[in-house]
Amino acid sequence: MLVSWFFYVLLQEYSELLTPCYVYLNFSGLRGCCFGIANMILVKRMRETLYSALLFQDISFFDNETVGDLTSRLGADCQQVSRVIGNDLNLILRNVLQGTGALIYLLVLSWPLGLCTMMICSTLLIIMLLYGRYQKKAAKLIQEFTASANEVAQETFSLMRTVRVYGTEKQEVGRYKQWLGKIADISLRQSAAYGLWNLSFNTLYHSTQVIAVLIGGMSILAGHITAEQLTKFILYSEWLIYSTWWVGDNLSSLMQSVGASEKVFQLMDLLPSDQFISKGLKLQRLLGHIEFVNVSFYYASRAMVPVLQHVNISVHPNEVLAIVGLSGSGKSTLVNLLLRLYEPTDGQVLIDGFPLQELDVKWLRERIGFVGQEPRLFRMDISSNIRYGCTRDIKQKDVEWAAKQAYAHDFILSLPNGYKTLVDNDLLSGGQKQRIAIARALLRDPTILVLDEATSALDAESEHNVKNVLRALRSDLKTKRTVIVIAHRLSTIQAADRIVVMDGGRIVEMGSHMELLLKDGIYARLSRRQADAVA
Numbered sequence: 001m002l003v004s005w006f007f008y009v010l011l012q013e014y015s016e017l018l019t020p021c022y023v024y025l026n027f028s029g030l031r032g033c034c035f036g037i038a039n040m041i042l043v044k045r046m047r048e049t050l051y052s053a054l055l056f057q058d059i060s061f062f063d064n065e066t067v068g069d070l071t072s073r074l075g076a077d078c079q080q081v082s083r084v085i086g087n088d089l090n091l092i093l094r095n096v097l098q099g100t101g102a103l104i105y106l107l108v109l110s111w112p113l114g115l116c117t118m119m120i121c122s123t124l125l126i127i128m129l130l131y132g133r134y135q136k137k138a139a140k141l142i143q144e145f146t147a148s149a150n151e152v153a154q155e156t157f158s159l160m161r162t163v164r165v166y167g168t169e170k171q172e173v174g175r176y177k178q179w180l181g182k183i184a185d186i187s188l189r190q191s192a193a194y195g196l197w198n199l200s201f202n203t204l205y206h207s208t209q210v211i212a213v214l215i216g217g218m219s220i221l222a223g224h225i226t227a228e229q230l231t232k233f234i235l236y237s238e239w240l241i242y243s244t245w246w247v248g249d250n251l252s253s254l255m256q257s258v259g260a261s262e263k264v265f266q267l268m269d270l271l272p273s274d275q276f277i278s279k280g281l282k283l284q285r286l287l288g289h290i291e292f293v294n295v296s297f298y299y300a301s302r303a304m305v306p307v308l309q310h311v312n313i314s315v316h317p318n319e320v321l322a323i324v325g326l327s328g329s330g331k332s333t334l335v336n337l338l339l340r341l342y343e344p345t346d347g348q349v350l351i352d353g354f355p356l357q358e359l360d361v362k363w364l365r366e367r368i369g370f371v372g373q374e375p376r377l378f379r380m381d382i383s384s385n386i387r388y389g390c391t392r393d394i395k396q397k398d399v400e401w402a403a404k405q406a407y408a409h410d411f412i413l414s415l416p417n418g419y420k421t422l423v424d425n426d427l428l429s430g431g432q433k434q435r436i437a438i439a440r441a442l443l444r445d446p447t448i449l450v451l452d453e454a455t456s457a458l459d460a461e462s463e464h465n466v467k468n469v470l471r472a473l474r475s476d477l478k479t480k481r482t483v484i485v486i487a488h489r490l491s492t493i494q495a496a497d498r499i500v501v502m503d504g505g506r507i508v509e510m511g512s513h514m515e516l517l518l519k520d521g522i523y524a525r526l527s528r529r530q531a532d533a534v535a
C-alpha cells in the first residue's frame with residue numbers, strides 16, 4: 001500500500017515536470033551520443049592545434065621543455081579534457097537542471113521549508129567549491145609528477161644498453177619510484193579530502209530530513225501544509241540535495257581536469273615563432289656567400305656562458321670551409337646560427353649580402369643541405385627517408401642517384417625490401433644511417449651543404465669515398481655549392497680550401513692545412529696528437 005502510494009506520488013510529480021528540460025533530462029542515450037561526438041571532434045582538434053603550436057616554436061623552446069612532458073600533454077592531458085566534455089559537463093548540466101526544477105517546486109510547496117533546504121544546499125556548494133579548488137591544485141601536481149616519472153621511464157628505455165652495461169637497473173627503479181612516491185602522497189591527500197567531502201554531504205543531507213520533519217511537522221500542526229505536501233517535500237528535497245551532490249562531485253572532477261589541462265591551454269595559445277610569420281625575401285639565385293660579422297651568442301638557458309665571441313668569417317661561394325676545435329668550442333653553435341635555429345645575441349649572419357632575418361626562412365632552408373652529428377632516421381621506408389623534406393619532384397632514379405653518391409646504394413639493395421625497407425632504429429648501423437642522411441642532403445641539390453661531424457660514424461673506406469663525393473661535387477662547375485664541414489678527425493678536412501680553428505667560442509687560427517701546420521699552433525698540436533694516436 002505504502003509502496004504503491006509512493007510510486008503514485010512519484011509518477012504524478014514526474015508528469016508535473018514536463019518542461020522543455022524534460023527531453024534533455026530523459027533522453028540520456030541521445031545526450032550521451034551528442035556529447036560523445038562533440039568530445040571526439042574537440043579532442044581531435046585540440047591535439048592537432050597543440051601539436052602544430054609546438055612544432056612552430058623556436059628551437060630554444062625545446063631546450064626548456066622535456067620530451068616526456070610534451071608527449072604527456074598531447075596524450076594523457078588531452079584525454080583528461082575529453083573526460084570533462086564527455087562526462088562531467090554532461091552530468092553537471094543534467095543535475096543543475098534537475099536541481100533547479102526541484103528547488104522551484106520546493107519553494108512553491110512551502111517557502112520557509114524551501115529556504116531552509118536552499119541554505120543547506122548553499123553550505124554544501126561552498127564546501128564543494130573549496131574541495132574543487134583543492135582537487136584542481138592536486139591534479140596539477142599529479143600531472144607534473146606523472147610527466148617527470150614518464151620522462152625517467154622514457155630516458156631509461158632509450159638508454160637501455162647503457163643501463164644494462166652499467167648494471168643500474170635497481171638505481172633506475174629507485175629514480176622512478178621517487179616520482180611514484182610523490183604521486184602516491186598527493187593521491188592519499190586527495191582520498192582524505194574526498195572522505196571529508198562525503199562526510200559533510202551525509203551530515204548536511206540528514207540535517208535536511210531532520211529540518212523537514214521538525215519544521216514540516218510544526219507546519220502540519222499549525223495547518224499550513226498537509227501531510228501529502230510534506231511527503232512531496234521530503235522527496236523533492238532529497239532530489240535537490242542529491243543533484244547538488246552530483247554537481248559537486250562532477251565539478252571537483254571537472255576542476256581536476258581543468259588543473260591538469262591548464263598547461264595544455266597555455267601551450268595551445270603559444271604564437272608561432274616570428275620566423276614562420278614574417279614574409280622574407282626570396283632571391284632569384286642563391287650564390288652561397290656566407291658571412292659571420294662580429295657574431296656573439298649565448299644560449300638563453302645559460303645566459304652567463306658566452307658560447308661565441310666576436311666571430312668574423314666570410315665563406316666564399318663554392319668554397320669548402322672546415323671548422324675544427326676542441327669539444328665545446330662552439331662549432332655546432334656556429335652552424336645553428338647559419339641554419340637560423342637560434343638568432344645571434346650580437347652581430348649578424350649574412351647570406352649573399354642579406355641579413356638572415358630578411359630572407360624567407362623556408363626558401364633558404366630548402367637550399368641548405370644539413371647532416372647532423374647523430375642522424376636519426378624517421379620510422380618510414382628508406383626511400384621516404386632520403387626524400388624527406390625535398391620539395392622538388394623526385395623520381396626513384398633520383399633517390400638512387402643520391403644513395404649512390406653517398407655510398408649507400410649497395411647496402412640498401414642488400415636489405416630485405418631494398419628501398420622499401422622500413423627503417424627501425426636498430427636495423428641500421430650508425431655509419432649506414434649517416435650515409436642515408438648524406439644522401440638526403442645531396443638529393444636536395446643544396447647551394448650550401450653543412451656537414452656537422454657527418455663522417456664520424458663511417459669506416460675508413462666509406463669516409464674516403466664520401467670525401468671523394470664532396471670533392472667531385474665541388475669541382476662540378478654546374479652545381480656550385482658552398483660546403484661547411486665540422487670534423488674532429490682532421491684527416492677528413494685536410495683538402496678543405498680553408499680551415500678555421502675555434503677555441504672557447506673564438507676563432508684562433510685560420511688557413512690551409514699546410515699553413516696551419518707551419519704556424520705550429522693549436523691545429524698543429526691537434527694534428528700531431530691524432531697522428532700519435534693512430535701510431
Ligand SMILES: Nc1ncnc2c1ncn2[C@@H]1O[C@H](COP(=O)(O)OP(=O)(O)OP(=O)(O)O)[C@@H](O)[C@H]1O
Binds near residue numbers: 302326328329330331
Ligand atoms: N641547447 C643548448 N643549451 C645550452 N647550452 C648549449 C646548448 N647547446 C650547446 N650548448 C653549450 O654551448 C657550448 C658550445 O657547444 P657546441 O655544441 O657548439 O660545441 P662544439 O664545438 O660543436 O662541440 P662538439 O665538438 O662536442 O660537438 C658548450 O659549452 C655547450 O655545453
